[in-house]
Amino acid sequence: MADAVLGATVVEDREAAVASRRRLISRIVIYGLLGLISVVYIVPLLVVVLNSFRTNAEIGAMGLISLPQSFRLDAWPQAWSDFCIGGQCNGVARYFWNSVAMVVPATIISTALGAINGYILSKWKFPGSEIVFGCMLLGVFMPGQIALLPWAFLLGKLGLANSVYGLVLVHCIQGLSFTTLFFRNYYVSIPDDLLKAARIDGAGFWRIFWKIMIPLSPPIIIVTVIWQFTGIWNEYLFGVVLNSGSNQPITSALVALSMSGTTVRTYDVMSAAVLIGALPPLLVYFFGGKYFVRGLTQGAIK
C-alpha cells in the first residue's frame, strides 16, 4: 500500500521533471527567436546612430558597420544648418520646420473632424448615414497615390501648389477616413441612454459633444493623434510630388540624399540628418506608445 503510493509520487515527479524541461526548451526557443528579430530591427537604427557620432574619415576607413573609434557631435549641427541637399546648403532645419508646420495643423484638424464625424455617424444617424459611413470607409482602403494627380490639379486651382498649406489640406482629407472610423467605432459603444438623458436635461448637439462625448474620448484621441502624427510625418510621396525645393517636408527632402551623388558622401552628416527626420515619431512612440496600445484595447466605459 505504502509502496504503491510512493511509486505513484516517483512517477509524478518524473513526469513533472520532463514537463518542466520541455517548458524550459520552448522558452529558450521563443526568447531566442524574439531576440533575433529584435536584433534585425534594431541594428540598422544602431548603425545610423553610431555613424552620426563617428568621423567621415573613420567611416571611410573602417566601413559603415563597425564600432566607433571616436565620439564627435559635429555632424549634428552640420546636418541641422549647413548640410547641402539639392544644391542648397542650409541643412535640414528648414525642411524640419516645414514638416512641423504641416503635421501639427493637419493632425489637429483631421482628428477634430474625425471626432465630429464619428459623433454624427454613431449618435445622430440620419437617413443614408450608413451609406455615408460606407463611402468614408472606402477611403481607408484606397492607396494615397491614386489621389496624387487629382490633388496636383486641385491644389493648382486653389493656388496652393507647392505650399505647406496645400499639404495640410491633403493630409486632413486623406486622413479623414481613418479618424472618422476610429471615433465612430469608439462612440458606438457609448450607451444611447446617456444622450437621451442629456437631451431631457436640455443639452443640444454641441453641449452633448463637449460635455459628454469629449470627456469620454481621451483614449481614442490619443490613438488618433499618434496615428495621424506619425502617418503624416513619415509620408513623403505627396511631399515629393506636390512640393519642390525649400517647400518640401523633411522626409521628402531626405529622398534627395540618394540623388546628390556627385560629391563625396558624408555618411556622418547624412546619418544625423536622417535621425533628425526620424526623431519626432520616435519621441511620440517613446512617450505615447503605451497610451496607444491602451487606447486601442479599451472601451469608452469601463
Add this chain to the structure above:
Amino acid sequence: MASLTIRNLRKSFGVVEVLKGVDLEANTGEFIALVGPSGCGKSTLLAMIAGLETVTSGEIYIGDRLVNSVQPKDRDIAMVFQSYALYPTMSVKENMAFGMESRGVPKAEQEKTIARVAALLQIEPFLKRKPGQLSGGQRQRVAMGRALVRDPALFLFDEPLSNLDAKLRVDMRTEIKKLHQRIGKTTIYVTHDQVEAMTLASRIAVMHQGEVQQFADPDTVYNRPANTFVAGFMGSPSMNFIDAEITSTGGGAPAVNFPLSGGGVASLPLHNGVADRAQSKKVILGIRPEHLSRQSASNSGKQGFATMSALVEVVEPTGAETMAVLKFGDREVVGRFSPDEAPKTGENMPLAVDMTRACLFDPATTRLI
C-alpha cells in the same frame, strides 16, 4: 386635472406596428404603472411621452398642452433610466447640476436645490464621487436625484429597479413609495414586475402586444382582470385556467362543471348572475392559487365556497407559504396554502374553493364575463 392624456397613440418602426392605439391618462399626483411582458412596447410608450421617439399618429398632452412635436427638454418632464444613464465623467454633484446648467439656473439656486435633494435621498456623502465609484443602489439614488432637482410636471421611470438585487429592490420600492407620498408628483412608472406595479401604483395599465389590455386600480386589475392575459400576468403563481361548462343543477342554481380524473365531474356552484352574462355554455374558469384552501369546519359550509378534492402531485414549501400542484382532471392547478394546512405529496386533498373570487372568461374573446 389630468397631467397626462394620451389619445389613440400609434407607433410604427417601418412596417412593424409597436403601439396600436394606446389611450391613457394620469391625474395630477397620480402614480401610474405600465406593466407588460418584454417587448410589449412599454419603453417605446415612455420614450414617446418623453419626446425621444416620434409619434406616428395620435396625441400626447402634458397638462393641457399638445406636445407631439415639442422637444424633450421643453416638455417639463424628468426621466430615470433602467441603465441610470449617469454621466460617467462627472461627479454626482455635476450630474445633478448638468440639467440646471443647461437651463441657465443661477449657481446659488443650483447649490440650494442639490443640497435639498441630496438630503432627501441621503446621497450627501458621495456628492464628489464619480458614478463608477458607487454601488448599484447608490447609483439608482443618484439617478433619481438627477430627476428630482427639476420640478417637472411629470416623472418618467423606466424599470428603475430592475438592475438591483432582490433585497435592495424591495427596499428601494418602499423608498420610491415614500418619496412619491412626500412630493406627490405625477409619475409614470414602467416595470415588468407586477408586484412593483401592485404596491406602488394608484392605477395600472397592463400592456400586451402594443395594446393596453386594462387600465384600472390595482384591486380591480387583480380581482376583476379584464381578460385571461391580464389575469395570467398579474399574480404569482399565475391564476389557474380551467375549461369548464355552465350547467343548471337541480333547483336551477347554476354551476360550472369540469371533468375530474377517474371519470368524475366537479360541479362548483356559481353566484349572483354571472351565468346569465355568459354568451355560451363553454367558459374558462379562473381560480387564483390563494383561493384554494383545505376543507375545514370553518369554510366547508360557508356561503360561496365549493368543495371538491384533488390529487396532490408536487409540494413546494417556501417558508411563509406552501405551493402545491394539484390534478384537476388532466389539468395541473397550483394552490397556495399556509404551512399548517399544507398537503402531502400523493394525498387526495379535500379542497374548499372560494367561488366568490373566481372569474369566468369567454373562451372565444378571452374577456371577463
